[in-house]
Amino acid sequence: MTLEVQRTADAVTLKLSGEWGVREFGALEKDFASVDVRGAHAVVIDAGGLKSLDLSGAWALHEFVRRTREAGAAVSFQGAPPDQLRLLDETLKETDAAAIPAQPAAAAGRAGGRLLTGLGRETVAFVDSSLEGLAFLGRTTVSGLGDFRRLKHLRPISIARHVYDTGVTALPIVALIAFLISVIIAYMSATQLRGLGADIYVVDLVTIGVLRELGVLLTAIIVAGRSGSAFAAELGSMKLNEEVDALVATGVDPFEVLVVPRVVGLVIALPLLTIVADLVGIAGGALLCRLLLDMPFAQFIARANEAIAPTTFWVGVLKAPVFAVLIATAGCFRGMQVRNSARELGRLVTVAVVQAIFLVILADALFAILFMQMDI
Amino acid sequence: MDPVVQVRGLVNRFGAQVVHDGLDMEVNGDEVFGIVGGSGAGKSVLLRSILGLRRPQAGTVRIFGHDITRMNEAQLREVKARYGVGFQSGALYSGLTVLQNVQLPMIEHLQLNTSALDDLAMLKIRLVGLPADAGAKFPAQLSGGMIKRAALARALALDPSLLFLDEPTSGLDPISAAAFDELVLYLQKQLKLTIIMITHDLDSIFRTCNRVGVIVDRRMISDTLNKIVDDPNPWIQEYFHGERARARLEAPHGA
Numbered sequence: 001m002t003l004e005v006q007r008t009a010d011a012v013t014l015k016l017s018g019e020w021g022v023r024e025f026g027a028l029e030k031d032f033a034s035v036d037v038r039g040a041h042a043v044v045i046d047a048g049g050l051k052s053l054d055l056s057g058a059w060a061l062h063e064f065v066r067r068t069r070e071a072g073a074a075v076s077f078q079g080a081p082p083d084q085l086r087l088l089d090e091t092l093k094e095t096d097a098a099a100i101p102a103q104p105a106a107a108a109g110r111a112g113g114r115l116l117t118g119l120g121r122e123t124v125a126f127v128d129s130s131l132e133g134l135a136f137l138g139r140t141t142v143s144g145l146g147d148f149r150r151l152k153h154l155r156p157i158s159i160a161r162h163v164y165d166t167g168v169t170a171l172p173i174v175a176l177i178a179f180l181i182s183v184i185i186a187y188m189s190a191t192q193l194r195g196l197g198a199d200i201y202v203v204d205l206v207t208i209g210v211l212r213e214l215g216v217l218l219t220a221i222i223v224a225g226r227s228g229s230a231f232a233a234e235l236g237s238m239k240l241n242e243e244v245d246a247l248v249a250t251g252v253d254p255f256e257v258l259v260v261p262r263v264v265g266l267v268i269a270l271p272l273l274t275i276v277a278d279l280v281g282i283a284g285g286a287l288l289c290r291l292l293l294d295m296p297f298a299q300f301i302a303r304a305n306e307a308i309a310p311t312t313f314w315v316g317v318l319k320a321p322v323f324a325v326l327i328a329t330a331g332c333f334r335g336m337q338v339r340n341s342a343r344e345l346g347r348l349v350t351v352a353v354v355q356a357i358f359l360v361i362l363a364d365a366l367f368a369i370l371f372m373q374m375d376i
Numbered sequence: 377m378d379p380v381v382q383v384r385g386l387v388n389r390f391g392a393q394v395v396h397d398g399l400d401m402e403v404n405g406d407e408v409f410g411i412v413g414g415s416g417a418g419k420s421v422l423l424r425s426i427l428g429l430r431r432p433q434a435g436t437v438r439i440f441g442h443d444i445t446r447m448n449e450a451q452l453r454e455v456k457a458r459y460g461v462g463f464q465s466g467a468l469y470s471g472l473t474v475l476q477n478v479q480l481p482m483i484e485h486l487q488l489n490t491s492a493l494d495d496l497a498m499l500k501i502r503l504v505g506l507p508a509d510a511g512a513k514f515p516a517q518l519s520g521g522m523i524k525r526a527a528l529a530r531a532l533a534l535d536p537s538l539l540f541l542d543e544p545t546s547g548l549d550p551i552s553a554a555a556f557d558e559l560v561l562y563l564q565k566q567l568k569l570t571i572i573m574i575t576h577d578l579d580s581i582f583r584t585c586n587r588v589g590v591i592v593d594r595r596m597i598s599d600t601l602n603k604i605v606d607d608p609n610p611w612i613q614e615y616f617h618g619e620r621a622r623a624r625l626e627a628p629h630g631a
Contacts, residue, residue: 022535025496026488054535055503055567056496063495087566091503240470340516343471 003031011042012073017049020057028060037068046078058084136333137325140263143255155261162265166227167273173226174219178277181218182210182284190292199293203303206285208312215277216316217364220323223270224356228331231262232352235335236345244336254336263328270324271317278316311376319367323360330356378441380405380538380570381426386435388421395421397594399435403587405537408564408571409598410581412615413591419574422591423542426572427461428452439538457485459538460531464546466523468515474501474526475511481533500529505559521552525559532563541573545580557583578621590615 004015014035020028037043045065047053053061062085065075147153189205235258238244247254282304289295334352338345383401387394395418403409413419424430426437428444436443439455447455468477478497482488488496501511504525515523524544531539544560545553557580564571564584575581581588582601589598592611599607605616615621 022482022486022496025486025492029489029492055499055532056535059496059499083566088499091499094502094505340514341470 003028003035005035007040010040011044012037012040013044013046013078015046015049016061017051019052020050020060021052021054022056025056025060028057032060032064035064037071037073040073043068043073043075044078045075045081047082048079050082053082053084055084055087058082058088061085062088133329133333136336137329139255140259140329140332143253144260144263147256147260153256154264155257158257158261159265159268162262163269165230166223166266167269170223170226170269170273171276174222174273174277175280177218177222178210178215178281179284181214182206182281183288185209185214186285186288187292190288194293199295200303202289202293203285203295203300204307206289207282207304207308210281210285211278211308211312211316213316213364215281216274216319216323217360219273219277220270220320220327220360221357223266223273223324224327224330224360225353227266228327228356229349229353231328231331232335232338232349233345235259235332236338236348239336239338240340240342240345259328259332259336262332263325266324266328267321270327271320274317274320278313315367315371315376319364322363322367326359326363327356330359379403379438380440381572382436382438383422383426384436384438386422386425386437387433388418388425388430389433394594396425396432396435396591399591399594399596401589401596401598403570403572405570406568407586408560408573408584410585410588410601411572411574411591412576412581412588414611417591418594419591420542423540423574427540428456457481457534458536459540460534460536462524462527462531462539462541462544464542466515466527468523468526468530470515473512473514474506474518474529477515477526478511478530478533481530485534497529497533500532501526503532503563504529505555520547521549521556524548524556528559528563532567535567537568537570539569539571541571541575543574543576545575545577550579553577553580554583560584578616 002015002017004017006013006015012035045061047061061082065085068075186202186206189202190199193199193201235244238258244254244258247257286297286300289300290297331352334348334355338348379402381401381403383399386396386399386401388396399422401422411419411422421430425432426439426444428437428447431445435445437445440458442451442455444452444455468474469480472480475494475497478500479493482493482496498508498511502508506522506525506529510518510522510526515526518526528541528544531541541560545556548556560571560573561584563569571584573580573584585601587598587600588604589596590604590607590609590612592609597604597607597609597612604612607613
């Protein structure tokens, strides 16, 4: 690719040769920009030496010709101008440049004003989204209650699949994390309490902590990460693929076949997972007491029996279905909101998980206050 | 002149299922080559093998004379910059605007400044007959016909001399499909493109293709359009002379 410039008194001759393609576009633009046509009345372009000229190369030439003409010089070609220029002219004529809309002007305003409008917009969006979420929960409830009245509509196979996917396959990770967390609590409290000679209260801390709070909370957070995201991604890609529209068009309620089985499945799975987490957590505590404090298992069990009441267990497990509803609803709700693009899918899956975890912790705090008031 | 695309002895197997068994195909410069075959005949597998998305079990695939089945990723990338592909459903990146979709191959393969990128991408968008304001739209805001055109604009982003089109007119109404055929023909003549297209659309074949390759019995029978319709193979006879095709053949054709 070369561009040769010959200057006479008031004329410039450009000799083009070699291959002009999109790969040389950057260099071409630079070369053209360096051609000084000031004071020249005539610019003659000789394109006879071009081996090849693709559309991008032609565009560089076209732009140069346009600029030169605007600068007041006459441009002519030695021999016929390249065909590609004619194609460009045809294209540009057909789609008038005037049709290009101006970029929408950025909203003007002082910085303070922008902050205020931003805050307002975010607030309105938050309230809207919360209301929509509430409406979604309501619709799921109505749809679910309807299904329970007509048991045929409650899809047992689908529910079983979700119990398996969200519950059975989560067992190893839930058990492992419950074990590790109870080991951490037992270890931390043992080192502190041993100094006070209150070793025995390690049992209270581990059993009550795991049964009331940690077992269910950790399980819910793991499940929110695993299954909340899976629900949002599944439903979201079904939305993108128009599968949800296909269901509606077939006269099938997507809430009935997609949302309710997931919610019911998780409501079954999460309490069961919680029980497993409780058992493994207590076992982990007992093991650590044995290894660290030389406390026999029998003594651990005897002390645990004194420390906990049946309510300690039920307080933890009863929270699980509530958390399950929150996680499943957040996942399905965000999944169903996916529209148009893969980026939207990623964003809403993230939102689903973050909101599920937030809602679980918020609900746990409310439960703590409630149980305190009830003296349980 | 060497063939632009040359496939020799291609073998593709999935387990026990043999899709291609010694398939040969040759496409010369400056022609529109149609690939035809029944559902499951292996058109898409053939295209994927040619595009380097799939390594065949045996055989060679030469594009511009280079055997892509023996290339490493870096060499393959060089070849890929020289052809454009229009996928069946558009495969536009849903998170990018049409303009950004067209710019993506340019950004990946070339060093250009922002204004040059905008100019060149807008030129391609206008070249395929999209209104200028389509550039700022997202794929989800486009109609089916516009998506096909936007996909074509992206395929042309690097000014390739070779273009692959997978069912370019499927899903379009007959008028839009005819308009798309005309656009492809116009660009083929103006830009001297070699086009390889998979299609089921008989109108499209008769309007645009110079030569046609039919995949039957795991191999390809290819010939000029006028000759292939008289091939004695029963599938080809059924395809070009069956109930649906008869009306088309009886009408005068060839412009």
